[in-house]
Amino acid sequence: MTTDQPQSDGAPSETYSEFETRVKRIANVSNAAGILQWDQEVVMPDEGTPARAQQLSTLSSISHELLTADETGALLEELESATLSDEQAAVVREVRRRYDRETSVPQELVEEISETTANAHPKWKQAKENDDFEAFAPTLEKLVELKREYATHIDPDADPYEVLFSDYEPYIDLETAEGVLERLRDELVPLIDAIGDSDAALETDAFAGTFEDDDQEALARDVLDSLGYNWNRGRLDTAPHPFSSGTQFDARVTTRFEEDDLLGSITSTIHEFGHANYTLGLPDEGYGTPLGEARDLSVHESQSRLWENHIGRSRPFWEQFLPVARERFPSLEGVTPEAAYEAANQVHDDNLIRVEADELTYHLHIVIRFEIERDLISGDLAVEDVPEVWNDKYEEYLGVRPETDAEGCLQDIHWSHGSFGYFPTYSLGSVLAAQLYAAAEADLGDLDSDIREGNLDDLNGWLREQIHQHGKQYTTQALIERATGEELTADHFLEYVETKYGELYDLEA
């Protein structure tokens, strides 16, 4: 039973406070580890790894021990039969979920997975470099088995893939996710075909040329300024694989610069801004409990993609931002906002690489991975058959066939981490981004003129109010329904891309 107000009856309140102290302790250890990881990616000297690995492993086992201690279990039980406020009940729900999962998997299995993935990473890297899938296959086989076993410990009666998926997305059921992915596949394949057949000639060379790193960095700071990034609680650095991390007090962005890819650095910076901006919108007073933590991967990805795609790849954004970019790069003088917009939205239907994909083909890359990993975990697909199935699916959905496994099934790092079930959250993020953006425009009116004026306060205020400030108080589906009045749906995404790309590529309605 829950009520709107915290109860003041002594015992449970004291219990809750003991519980909260424990939860905050775990969060502080994890957040400390987050800083160590940021440090490792961004500033740590090359040879710091051996010590860093031990530090991270120690923090990870301390936080595991604190979470799975008998005291945590006893406190949870006591609180579950107490009268709690909605907020307290949400904290208990979230910690219970993690407690149940972490206590159900034997420590030896956790360690075996951890060791296997640690060794898998260099093997995958080597196999990719040598285009040698067979060298990686036994490791992949082992990881599939271990993660299947892991899932069985968590819920012996459930579909193991569903259990794995729920590690990344606990509150969207797999059936919903699968429905979304199937719709994306069924509707995007013909749309991309139509684009391939279109005679429309997009201007694609707006950002051709070379661009100095230092100037790109200055421009990345301009981008973050214009989006309203809070520098008092953030910073920008470079990392080989851009990411953002941190807490509501300190959410940092990384990006990377390649001299021939200015557009890539801008969109990547905006993407990471979206993540960091979500983190910065979490309530200060929730720091250390799930109330101050982001909802899971799909919601996080909805924020990065809303900013990257709905803002950063929009026409009014380029109307506003191109003059700023021209100040850093006078060579952009002759580029029109329309040309920049077209360059930012070109569909590459012959691209084989997920991370280089456009807004449309991206989801077919995801669908392919999802279908393969689901069948790997169920046992319907043997590891040895992955390359052929991969290539067949690329041919079927995208009309291109990888000539090597390096640019085929070995391209992504995820499986070498044992991360099966992660990929779908990327597409769910895009779908949710469109749904949220539509809801924001329904509430606030058309946002184009705000974007054109570089005034994103209203949109950001809406996101703060509807999403960010709630942390993990609501489950994902409840959060989505509160914010948009609907369950998660691909409708808005499909409408968005059909309108946008229909116009860009001059397709018949």
Add this chain to the structure above:
Amino acid sequence: MTTDQPQSDGAPSETYSEFETRVKRIANVSNAAGILQWDQEVVMPDEGTPARAQQLSTLSSISHELLTADETGALLEELESATLSDEQAAVVREVRRRYDRETSVPQELVEEISETTANAHPKWKQAKENDDFEAFAPTLEKLVELKREYATHIDPDADPYEVLFSDYEPYIDLETAEGVLERLRDELVPLIDAIGDSDAALETDAFAGTFEDDDQEALARDVLDSLGYNWNRGRLDTAPHPFSSGTQFDARVTTRFEEDDLLGSITSTIHEFGHANYTLGLPDEGYGTPLGEARDLSVHESQSRLWENHIGRSRPFWEQFLPVARERFPSLEGVTPEAAYEAANQVHDDNLIRVEADELTYHLHIVIRFEIERDLISGDLAVEDVPEVWNDKYEEYLGVRPETDAEGCLQDIHWSHGSFGYFPTYSLGSVLAAQLYAAAEADLGDLDSDIREGNLDDLNGWLREQIHQHGKQYTTQALIERATGEELTADHFLEYVETKYGELYDLEA
């Protein structure tokens, strides 16, 4: 009983391994905290403090709990009656010492000290800004009482100041330290007087002018290059109060740049190099136990001061380094190595500020603080009398009287941290630096030509072999005797300064 070789009899070896795992765990938590502190000083956004404070406090209490747990005590007892190798026995000795100290102080007192110092810092800062000692006096009074109480818990029979001193310098007894400080006072006061009376006109304007930060940073990197800093395990950044920190895998240097103080940035960078270079010389295989940790503050400071003073303020260093500096700063074209040497060694007998002091007057600043804090802790001096006693001592030892407490007894941060007993380690470091340098030259021959050629490998090899590689295996006095054949003595320091400054200031022998 100890032997040279680890014993293979089952039980103690298993016990030792359990003990070592525990010790490493504590070290990893502390080293993680070290990274968080570096991050806070160097890269953390301004508003990150509330979360960082909680993270650090959590890590600190976890490492305290791990150390003071009953299991640690039981393992120590068991190992103390087992047959151990010398290395194992040293680890047990060091952990026992920390265990005894941390278990003897009640947790409430630790927390009260921690809270009081947290609040003391802003009060001290404000009092210094307003030159208002009375505003800080009650806090200082409280800190003196708390630290006296703290010392009594650790050893009710000992002189409380001695107990506090041994927090910073566990293996040099206070009597020895006091003897060194008295000798410094007795011999430096007349030497500085003689310098004040000298007619020698040193060239002091070699580094007059303004120097851009970026170029100063490039030069700081040149300095570190020429000293042989291992960039694969280190980095250089700026911080308001330069420090170095880390482990043998990752020991970082910070410095600061002021456009009118090029010399200050060079000497400060060399000083911090000395600290980091010690850390980098600790054995990799000792990481996580006292065998891979630096001996305490005096030895650490001996390393920073050996490099700063015996190398960085030497004539051959400037012969080697001035041409490098001229490449960054063509304005130094007309400066001779001799002029640089003289500028780097000018004695400022009218300076009131410790951190701006030269190699000679520095120690009188320390002696004054030592005499005052010792009497504060013993109760022989009342807090309210500190300003007058401070000023009287400055007049007596240095012939200058501060006109304000801001440039008098409020200048240093240490007492606001409750750090009574810390100051002497600075002077002990200088004294030990001279003793080690003399021993190195006795073993290796005169080092001037090495320095002139920028080849410091032999000296560094000697320091690695004699000091760095031993971690905490030997107690401080044993380490000093092994390396120099003598107990800690001020002889070498006094001989060094008498020769150096006698020549510089043309004093009669």
